[in-house]
Amino acid sequence: MSDDRETDTASESSYQLSRHKKSPGSLTNLSSSSGMTSLSSVSGSVMSVYSGDFGNLEVKGNIQFAIDYVDSLKELHVFVAQCKDLAAADVKRQRSDPYVKTYLLPDKGKVGKKKTLVVKKTLNPVYNEILRYKIEKQILKTQKLNLSVWHRDTFKRNSFLGEVELDLETWDWDNKQNKQLQWYPLKRKTAPIALETENRGEMKLALQYVPEPIPGKKLPTTGEVHIWVKECLDLPLLRGNHLNSFVKCTILPDTSRKSRQKTRAVGKTTNPIFNHTMVYDGFRPEDLTEACVELTVWDHYKLTNQFLGGLRIGFGTGKSYGTEVDWMDSTSEEVALWEKMVNCPNTWIEATLPLRMLLIAKISK
Structure with a gap:
């Protein structure tokens, strides 16, 4: 896949918008795994600073x-x-x-x-x-x-x-x-109305919160959020009859490369089956009210990734760790899925949600 920085060569870059700076002390020691295979933990805090490419300068002239x-x-x-x-x-x-x-x-x-x-x-x-x-x-x-x-x-x-x-x-x-x-x-900047109203297809997925992944441990532990991307339905065709789609996941407010995961690319279908599970640990109970799962679907073609649609699953409060953020904008359906996951620990909560236009977090180094 191509690099996710603002390279000015991929259509992906047209939707990249920055976030606010994060408050310290949240979602520390986050680690992730792909397909249930653990990766090494990220040492220290993952409170990286959001890239300042959007909204940090006055618009004038x-x-x-x-x-x-x-x-x-x-x-x-x-x-x-x-x-x-x-x-x-x-x-x-x-x-x-x-x-x-x-x-x-x-x-x-x-x-x-x-x-x-x-x-x-x-x-x-x-x-x-x-x-x-x-x-x-x-x-x-x-x-x-x-x-x-x-x-x-x-x-x-x-x-x-x-x-x-x-x-x-x-x-x-x-x-x-x-x-x-x-x-x-x-x-x-405003989100393009034409893109907002387009049918971008759906994603079938399931979420699970595991409060204590290590049974029998006496000291309090942080939990895990499991994200099972099952399939997408009726994805839009952007270049004739060709499509080579994959799903990318980021847990906001962390936009570092270490927190990013993605599925394999599935070609030649508008209904790709991924059946891919991603695991993020380091979640304290209070982090669940401040974090948001951002899932985005892309069409990979040559050296570019074209945005198809996405989800933001969280409480949609507009704030994260006391700071107003533009990405805490979950729809009522996305909020409902997150609430069910939080209220039913150790249980897979499944839903099929419509993909939508997103203003996407820029990945930091």
Whole structure:
């Protein structure tokens, strides 16, 4: 599988958003196993700091661009001219290294992502670049065009500076004014509505909480959460009739690589059977109210992973260890499964849940 960092080469990176910093002392000594085979414990605390690529900078400034459809080439041309008054990623020197990234939403994996070159050490970058999409006009009219501005740093943990989104279904392509350069104010990130409403399929799974995995031990012990990913149903096809799906699991608030587990990839079916159990230990009873199981389904193709849908199973309180977090957003069905697991220890609790759009935690090193 490809690396999960923000590499700007995978469609996966388009949904990567950062989390808040974690409070210390929670979910310590977490270890995991795949297929019930234990791995070595993670020494010390796993309270890593969330990557700061989203939400840590003020969104300000404007972007100037124009769009046009060239009928003879059957291409959408996005002319990105410049930005002005962007937020400063380097506050001391009052500068950023900005670039512009574009998507056609919902992204079906064929047209993909486009981006400009990086212009360094400025809050007023000039690009004058044309980003081209080979696409039929009737298909284009069902899309949304998303332009986002990012600061590129040395370690590729890029900071979000703002975005603009155009609904191409209502766009007046015959209006000459619309083909001219115009200024648009940059806005804060929002989840794409088109992706929220799509049918992303379902996941059949079971959870179990084992309070004391070592019978007969006198001292209090931490428990385990077992996650049994059975199968997925009716996954969406993003690239013709091909699909090569796998499931990734992370226990939030921990986003370190050591806590990440994944199933094998299953190809050539929209109803893959995984039958894969993942085990996480180090759970104190109080941790169950603060943690969340994030399960995401991906289509692996060549060097990219395309997001299909996911679940967040927890209490959905909006907070973790006293800090407001955007990932504590479980639906009522996801909350119900977690509650049953907590209230019925040592018992498998099974459910089939609809996959949904997620703003995904960035994996830290």
